[in-house]
Amino acid sequence: MAKVKVATFWLEGCAGCHMSFLDLDEAIIDIAKAVEFHRSPITDIKEIEQVDVGIVEGSVGSTEEEDVLKELREHCKILMAWGNCACFGGICGMRSTMDKEDALRRGYIETESTYQGKIPHPPGVPQLLDKVKALNHIVKVDCFVPGCPPAPEAITYALTELLAGRIPVIPIQMMRFD
Amino acid sequence: MNGIILTINGKQVKGKAGSTVLEICEANGINVPTLCHLKGLTDVGACRMCLVEIEKERRPVPACTYPARDGLVVQTSTEKLEKHRRLVLELLFTERNHLCAYCLASGDCELQILGYEYQIDSWRYPYSWPSFPLDSSDKHVMIDHNRCILCGRCVRICSEKVGVHTLDFGYRGWKDRISADLNQPLGEASSCIDCGACFQACPTGAIWAKSSAYRGRPDQCKKMRSVCALCGVGCEIDVLVKNNALIRIDSTELAGDRGVLCYKGRFDQLYESHQGINTPLLRDDSGKLKACSIGNALDEVGEKFGNIVARYGKNSIAGIASSKASNESLKAFKKFMTDIIGNDLIDTIDGDEYRTIIQGATKFRSGAGLNIETTLEEILKADCLLVVGVNPLESQQVAGSYIFRAASQGKANLIVLDVDKNPFGFHASTWLKPTKGKEELAINALTKAVIGKLSASNAVKAKENTTSLGAMNITQANKEAGIDVEDLNNAAAMLAKSKHSVVVYGKDILLRKNPKLITAILRLASKSGKQNPKKPRVISLKPRGNSRGAWNLGLANKKEFSLSGLTKNGVKAVYLLLADDYIDDTKIIDGLKGAKFVVVQASYSSPVTASANVVLPSPTWAERKGSYTSLDGITKSTPKLTQPQNNIKRDEDIIRGISKRIKISDRRS
Numbered sequence: 001m002a003k004v005k006v007a008t009f010w011l012e013g014c015a016g017c018h019m020s021f022l023d024l025d026e027a028i029i030d031i032a033k034a035v036e037f038h039r040s041p042i043t044d045i046k047e048i049e050q051v052d053v054g055i056v057e058g059s060v061g062s063t064e065e066e067d068v069l070k071e072l073r074e075h076c077k078i079l080m081a082w083g084n085c086a087c088f089g090g091i092c093g094m095r096s097t098m099d100k101e102d103a104l105r106r107g108y109i110e111t112e113s114t115y116q117g118k119i120p121h122p123p124g125v126p127q128l129l130d131k132v133k134a135l136n137h138i139v140k141v142d143c144f145v146p147g148c149p150p151a152p153e154a155i156t157y158a159l160t161e162l163l164a165g166r167i168p169v170i171p172i173q174m175m176r177f178d
Numbered sequence: 179m180n181g182i183i184l185t186i187n188g189k190q191v192k193g194k195a196g197s198t199v200l201e202i203c204e205a206n207g208i209n210v211p212t213l214c215h216l217k218g219l220t221d222v223g224a225c226r227m228c229l230v231e232i233e234k235e236r237r238p239v240p241a242c243t244y245p246a247r248d249g250l251v252v253q254t255s256t257e258k259l260e261k262h263r264r265l266v267l268e269l270l271f272t273e274r275n276h277l278c279a280y281c282l283a284s285g286d287c288e289l290q291i292l293g294y295e296y297q298i299d300s301w302r303y304p305y306s307w308p309s310f311p312l313d314s315s316d317k318h319v320m321i322d323h324n325r326c327i328l329c330g331r332c333v334r335i336c337s338e339k340v341g342v343h344t345l346d347f348g349y350r351g352w353k354d355r356i357s358a359d360l361n362q363p364l365g366e367a368s369s370c371i372d373c374g375a376c377f378q379a380c381p382t383g384a385i386w387a388k389s390s391a392y393r394g395r396p397d398q399c400k401k402m403r404s405v406c407a408l409c410g411v412g413c414e415i416d417v418l419v420k421n422n423a424l425i426r427i428d429s430t431e432l433a434g435d436r437g438v439l440c441y442k443g444r445f446d447q448l449y450e451s452h453q454g455i456n457t458p459l460l461r462d463d464s465g466k467l468k469a470c471s472i473g474n475a476l477d478e479v480g481e482k483f484g485n486i487v488a489r490y491g492k493n494s495i496a497g498i499a500s501s502k503a504s505n506e507s508l509k510a511f512k513k514f515m516t517d518i519i520g521n522d523l524i525d526t527i528d529g530d531e532y533r534t535i536i537q538g539a540t541k542f543r544s545g546a547g548l549n550i551e552t553t554l555e556e557i558l559k560a561d562c563l564l565v566v567g568v569n570p571l572e573s574q575q576v577a578g579s580y581i582f583r584a585a586s587q588g589k590a591n592l593i594v595l596d597v598d599k600n601p602f603g604f605h606a607s608t609w610l611k612p613t614k615g616k617e618e619l620a621i622n623a624l625t626k627a628v629i630g631k632l633s634a635s636n637a638v639k640a641k642e643n644t645t646s647l648g649a650m651n652i653t654q655a656n657k658e659a660g661i662d663v664e665d666l667n668n669a670a671a672m673l674a675k676s677k678h679s680v681v682v683y684g685k686d687i688l689l690r691k692n693p694k695l696i697t698a699i700l701r702l703a704s705k706s707g708k709q710n711p712k713k714p715r716v717i718s719l720k721p722r723g724n725s726r727g728a729w730n731l732g733l734a735n736k737k738e739f740s741l742s743g744l745t746k747n748g749v750k751a752v753y754l755l756l757a758d759d760y761i762d763d764t765k766i767i768d769g770l771k772g773a774k775f776v777v778v779q780a781s782y783s784s785p786v787t788a789s790a791n792v793v794l795p796s797p798t799w800a801e802r803k804g805s806y807t808s809l810d811g812i813t814k815s816t817p818k819l820t821q822p823q824n825n826i827k828r829d830e831d832i833i834r835g836i837s838k839r840i841k842i843s844d845r846r847s
Contacts, residue, residue, distance in 0.1 A: 096307040144299035148279040175294040177278035
């Protein structure tokens with residue numbers, strides 16, 4: 001049987017979901033046998049190729065992340081959101097409660113350790129979106145694995161279901177919003 | 179007789195007429211999800227989680243507000259309903275900031291639990307990202323409107339159970355939010371009594387207590403049922419304990435009749451306000467208190483007590499106990515004084531109050547004791563309340579809530595008789611304000627006015643007693659006590675026509691040490707409305723948490739008891755059992771100066787422990803198993819909630835240690 005092609009992405013997030021994935025213990029062996037990793041923070045491959053499953057950790061907070069997500073959507077059959085940032089906006093969403101300019105000023109100028117800070121505006125640097133967005137507010141998402149980070153069991157469950165050809169819905173006992 | 183039969187989910191269930199569909203579902207173990215419903219409060223149908231389908235209704239209706247009728251056919255869980263509920267949840271989640279990862283209520287949130295139950299793994303709707311201000315102005319409670327789902331549970335508990343109605347909704351539509359008084363910061367809202375009921379009622383992280391924040395989720399804590407021993411109302415509480423510390427104190431049945439707590443019981447107990455005593459202290463030759471082993475301390479006390487009794491006789495040692503101590507400690511203390519030392523020179527710190535009440539009650543009816551008093555629940559049934567010389571909001575706040583509740587829901591007329599304060603503000607119909615020292619005159623004038631207003635037949639019965647009121651009349655009360663005649667007549671009319679009047683008195687009256695005042699109050703109550711003339715509905719708010727318990731055990735002396743008088747007349751040693759009471763009463767400190775040897779058993783360092791020769795440690799309320807009697811005579815027990823430092827022994831064990839060591843061989847009679 002051909003291996004399932006998987007790409008994992010790390011957008012606006014803390015890498016905690018990928019850490020939780022690496023924390024699958026022995027379950028990772030079976031999964032590794034069945035899948036082939038393409039672009040991923042783990043493989044360090046940069047190109048986006050056509051894959052079966054695209055997995056995204058993190059929310060969308062900048063123009064670049066938005067572009068990457070849209071490109072991935074075109075290159076994958078099934079898109080899975082990993083973690084609270086991807087599913088809901090998560091911790092990264094905290095900045096949405098304030099104005100974008102206020103957030104930049106606080107981050108680049110007003111922080112206590114900053115001396116003569118400036119907000120960077122060079123050409124080519126991706127710009128912040130006004131509000132942080134969950135993946136499903138930009139593209140169609142096929143399945144969600146909430147949690148901050150998702151419990152390893154939830155990730156195992158989701159991947160195993162996918163490999164069996166089913167779209168997973170995380171069972172109640174594995175649901176986590178924190 | 180009033181039974182009705184409904185069909186719920188295809189099954190026939192029985193219910194009581196007058197209940198809602200939700201109540202019948204709950205009684206029959208049928209799960210209907212709710213958010214804005216809190217048992218005991220008026221249901222408003224705000225959250226739409228409990229939608230059910232009822233045959234012949236055009237659309238789903240909220241079960242919590244739908245009156246159940248005989249023959250209703252109800253469906254609680256259809257595909258359509260589950261879809262509706264999911265939609266409601268998603269709307270609630272996206273309306274404000276409901277990201278659990280940085281909410282302190284995570285793990286203790288009803289919205290979160292429902293989110294899990296309905297497997298809400300994403301939200302379809304755009305978020306509003308509100309940025310409402312955080313209200314941290316209150317000492318104990320914080321309000322984060324961004325976490326609010328506008329269920330109104332805080333609003334309803336504040337008005338229906340606490341009775342103060344500080345919280346309500348402010349603004350409209352999108353900007354709708356909880357507002358205190360006329361949109362004041364909570365800390366500045368004058369009607370708020372800081373009871374914290376809103377915090378416990380909040381299903382999300384919108385209202386939270388600073389004292390418990392980030393100290394542990396309920397599932398990480400041990401939950402224990404206990405009773406608050408602070409003021410004598412006897413509130414049952416659930417205590418969350420983690421790492422040997424009290425994390426949070428909750429009411430056991432939040433919205434029940436005895437459900438509310440006060441800021442002292444709920445918040446203040448979580449903080450240590452005084453320096454604790456964790457080891458026995460012995461005064462050394464240089465006159466300083468030094469730490470020693472419990473054995474050494476007990477040896478010293480046993481030897482000195484033994485010597486003093488041997489030399490000066492058994493009436494040379496006096497004992498004083500605080501009525502904050504548990505019944506067990508007090509029992510052991512009394513036994514020690516009567517059996518081991520062998521005298522009756524024993525009193526409680528609030529002995530004066532006891533004697534005032536008892537003498538006053540005996541004068542009203544011979545043989546009357548503390549049993550003449552009614553229970554706190556009667557306040558809730560009252561149609562007319564008279565509060566004399568006490569601010570329950572300070573001393574027994576929950577009793578104050580009962581009064582607020584009775585008065586604010588329009589059932590009871592509230593009359594305040596007080597020289598300088600009206601704690602109930604506009605809730606009181608009348609405030610009779612006698613000049614200081616003329617309260618008795620005012621009460622008697624009121625009694626006379628009440629008798630004057632009674633219907634003829636009752637007045638004849640009442641007449642027999644009027645003679646004892648002497649020549650006193652209403653004009654005199656007006657002249658001497660400065661009572662407004664119109665107010666007096668109004669108050670008298672309310673009392674006379676009432677069917678269930680209750681009189682509450684307390685601190686200021688008891689401090690007057692005038693039993694005649696108590697007799698006057700009892701007499702007034704017995705003439706008001708429909709009363710049992712032998713047991714009128716009167717209740718006194720007693721000074722300490724276990725006053726009733728201590729008095730029932732006979733700790734308070736029946737005769738006058740003055741510490742300084744005793745030390746002048748042959749008492750050489752004083753044994754004080756303070757337990758977790760903090761005493762800085764100058765009368766006691768001065769009284770101790772005349773004694774040669776002073777033993778203080780206390781949890782906290784105080785001016786009294788500073789003047790002791792030996793200080794023995796005592797576990798606090800939380801650190802020991804014990805029972806306490808409420809001011810209306812109900813005894814409840816509490817388990818050991820936390821482990822005391824240095825494994826301090828219980829009071830009764832320490833007392834037993836002294837008893838064993840004392841050698842009274844040539845006891846003088």
